Amino acid sequence: MCSCQQHSTANSVAASAPNGAVSFRVEDMTCGHCAGTIKQAIEGRIPGTSVTADPGSKLVSVQGGADAAAIRSAITAAGYTPSAELVG
Template identity: 85%
Template sequence: MCSCQQHSTATSVATLAPNGAISFRVEDMTCGHCAGTIKQAIEGRIPGALVTADPASKLVNVQGSADFAAIKSAVVAAGYTPSAEPIG
């Protein structure tokens, strides 16, 4: 987790994006540095994954992997708190 500002520990429910990407929230992603760290963490651990992370909406979208457990593990290892499970 970066030191840009205080991070929240709240989480919310994830959703499955219409294009097949897994979409979920990371409430403690507060800035571009956080988004970059999360993107690198997922793409570095899951070959072929393409990640977009938006700190304004706190949404992360992952294409190229349906393994939410592996995605969640990568986000947690980077120091962030992903939502509990994707739905849909």
């Protein structure tokens, strides 16, 4: 989990998973730093993916052919806790 002191309560733009994306709620993603860490973890472990991580909605959406188990594993390896999977 993030230890930065710059947590924000950004307004959510994305409230649901984009079409074709595999998405997870990540309740412990609290700021832009957290979102960047999760994005880098997924894109680094699963080449060809495109990740959108929104701390305001607590939603991480992944496009690019990755399976849910691999995404969940990458989020967990980054130190975060993925919960409910949403399919767009």
